[in-house]
Amino acid sequence: MLTFPPVPAGAPLRVSATAYLTWLRCPQQARSRLDEANPSHARYPPETIHAFRGALAHAAIRTHLAAGPIADADLRDWCRREVGGSGLNDTMARLRLKPSHVDGVIEEVGDLYRRFTRLAVDGFRQAEIELRCVPADDVELVGRVDAVFDLPGGGVTLVDWKTGQLGSAQPQLDFYAALWALTHGAPPTRVEAASVKTGERFEHRPTAGDIEVTLGIIAEMVTTIRRALHDETELNRHAGPWCRFCPILDGCAEGSTAV
Numbered sequence: 001m002l003t004f005p006p007v008p009a010g011a012p013l014r015v016s017a018t019a020y021l022t023w024l025r026c027p028q029q030a031r032s033r034l035d036e037a038n039p040s041h042a043r044y045p046p047e048t049i050h051a052f053r054g055a056l057a058h059a060a061i062r063t064h065l066a067a068g069p070i071a072d073a074d075l076r077d078w079c080r081r082e083v084g085g086s087g088l089n090d091t092m093a094r095l096r097l098k099p100s101h102v103d104g105v106i107e108e109v110g111d112l113y114r115r116f117t118r119l120a121v122d123g124f125r126q127a128e129i130e131l132r133c134v135p136a137d138d139v140e141l142v143g144r145v146d147a148v149f150d151l152p153g154g155g156v157t158l159v160d161w162k163t164g165q166l167g168s169a170q171p172q173l174d175f176y177a178a179l180w181a182l183t184h185g186a187p188p189t190r191v192e193a194a195s196v197k198t199g200e201r202f203e204h205r206p207t208a209g210d211i212e213v214t215l216g217i218i219a220e221m222v223t224t225i226r227r228a229l230h231d232e233t234e235l236n237r238h239a240g241p242w243c244r245f246c247p248i249l250d251g252c253a254e255g256s257t258a259v
Contacts, residue, residue, distance in 0.1 A: 002181050002211055004135030005219035010226030011035075012138040015218060017175045023221045024171055025242050027235035031225050032248045053105050054163040056082060057112040057196070058146070061161060062127045065147060069117060072110075079106045112163055116196045123149040125156070131179045135215075139222055143179045155189030162193060166200035169193035177206040178214040187211050 013034050023030035059082050070078050125148045132142050149157040158176050173191040181187045192203040228235050243255035
């Protein structure tokens with residue numbers, strides 16, 4: 001039976017896939033984002049047109065799976081209704097998108113959606129499943145899986161769709177697989193990431209051993225960050241593209257050089 005390794009008591013920590021990826025990239029940045037005593041450290045990158053487009057494309061995919069295909073002739077009107085009836089409308093206002101910009105985004109979303117409709121969706125069970133568990137005192141693990149598919153011979157596939165390039169997908173899939181295993185008692189049969197833009201795909205069949213390794217990394221993350229917060233010490237810093245919107249960029253020589 002899969003169990004979460006013991007961790008010391010300490011500050012409440014809510015670990016998402018984003019926090020986990022941040023930890024793998026730069027422990028000190030992860031520490032700062034999870035420091036509830038300094039809420040300003042929770043600052044994340046500002047909203048972008050790219051993120052707006054991705055959110056709208058994911059909404060179209062979710063609708064396709066849950067309610068059926070969106071006719072090509074109706075796609076533009078559907079996008080406008082979706083923006084107007086969701087938080088995306090506020091995002092559009094904050095981005096100060098002009099009508100011409102919105103039309104361009106909708107055209108790109110339409111292209112992404114048409115690419116998605118060419119993919120096989122046999123065995124679809126549910127879209128955007130929220131996963132949550134509390135494996136230790138004041139430790140909450142959370143994640144959202146884009147879709148779950150039932151496999152013909154039994155078991156499930158967790159799928160994460162990307163609207164840009166695939167990049168390094170395995171760490172995020174590892175986190176989802178571990179969270180699924182904790183909440184369902186066994187690893188998913190397969191985890192998969194697919195870019196609807198480029199056609200790239202990555203898949204992995206996690207074993208119980210793989211899950212134990214990931215849970216060990218998460219437990220190490222919780223332990224290290226809790227001790228650092230308690231002792232008011234810093235952790236290792238590693239520079240990279242993620243430094244651009246780091247909440248502790250000021251005074252960080254490594255990050256400033258990277259930026």
